[in-house]
Amino acid sequence: MYKGYLIDLDGTIYRGSEPIPAGRRFVEQLQARQIPFLFLTNNTTKTPETVANRLTNEFSIHVDPETVYTATLATIDYMNDAAKGKKVFVIGEPGLIDPILAAGYVWDAENPDYVVVGLDTDVTYEKFVTATLAIQKGATFIGTNPDKNIPTERGLLPGAGSVIAMVEASTQQKAIYIGKPEAIIMDKAVEILNMKKSEVLMVGDNYTTDILAGINNGIDSLLVLSGFTQKEDIPTLPVPPTYLVDSLDEWSFNEV
Template sequence: MKYQGYLIDLDGTIYRGTEPIPAGRRFVESLQKQEIPFLFLTNNTTKTPAMVASRLKNEFAINVPEETVYTATLATIDYMKDLHLGNKVYIIGEPGLVEPILAAGFVWDEETPDYVVVGLDTELTYEKFVKATLAIQKGGKFIGTNPDKNIPTERGLLPGAGSVIAMVEASTQQKATYIGKPEAIIMDKAIEILNLKKSEVLMVGDNYTTDILAGINNQVDSLLVLSGFTQKAEVATLPEAPTYVVDSLDEWSFE
């Protein structure tokens, strides 16, 4: 089937950590050559779209404008603007989460914020945890950037944003509203940006629990590429099959 637009994961799909996946670069170049619109869809809130685009260019020889990168941070900003609860916010997160939210017009408030946004924070302290807990207890809307419990690194599986959010869920006895893949919020916003229907879009990624379920849960066709997280041996036992499975993105036909 010929799709009118593509949503593409990054780590494990276009590159693997610091290692390029050549088929990923060729896949992007094919989209560009055919002028098929696409967005890189990432749960990573530690880097801005400009930082992601710069890294793609400098480390992986992939030249794309920052407008093609849609992060869980941007989806969080769009979600908060849509809610219209106010503009006060308290955030647990890295500069890649904090700075764009403040630049979008939200104001820092540690006491009575309208929103409490929790993401990955490698400088997490008990005091940040306390402030988030108290702010939510006072009525702040509890938002989790993404549900990823772990992040793969050369050291092993480290705690991800989902682990930090789970701590705040435990202390407040409230569930967060999750933004990133596989949730509907980031998917609906991304498809809106592409200005396409769900039936016209393909979600491409290497991780069944985030990328592929983002497609399955939101009525978007999915392409699982076995170049990263989900292994070939797991495919036969997946609860619901992706629309397509390939060993390499070189195998994909755009027709």
């Protein structure tokens, strides 16, 4: 029925450091049937190589880094397409900064073409000052993803969206958001699969990111109740997902 799959990671394939066995079996089914897929993540703190190594070493899911498409990569693709320039200032961690610089962008805190803001656990007031002044001078303001919180064993901690909101408040400008549920990352992911949106299924556990990424962008969605969104939330969802399962083991693959 679907020629390609876009798959969330945390809450869908694993929960933190806890494996979700049905998630591993789901990926193995895709591999056995030779159905193309991309892991689609808003996490900008890890490179695709790091994510692939973690999947292999911690969860026995053997995939290549090319199957991982992060909000970092989508940000780089967006800047490449915009072709405004190659000067950049970034609030973020090495998983965001290093790939951007490796893609040919040059660090410029004074007059960058782009200011990219993502999750930064070492963010300082001075970084906010630098970003604010650069945007006021005309730099394009990019937010990697809108996630206001990240779930941890300590509770819901501030996410990239909270950091971006600070810069939005100080500049009185809205960021261009890249990650799920925005169109930018979804359009690029479908383009990478070289398919039509009607041929692709978005799979995830979080209604507000994964499922709305499908709903808002004309892509069918499969909500699995193994992570963020709970069964009691279903009656209150404004638009239901295309499919709903308690476990990915319930999904029935149709031959392509």
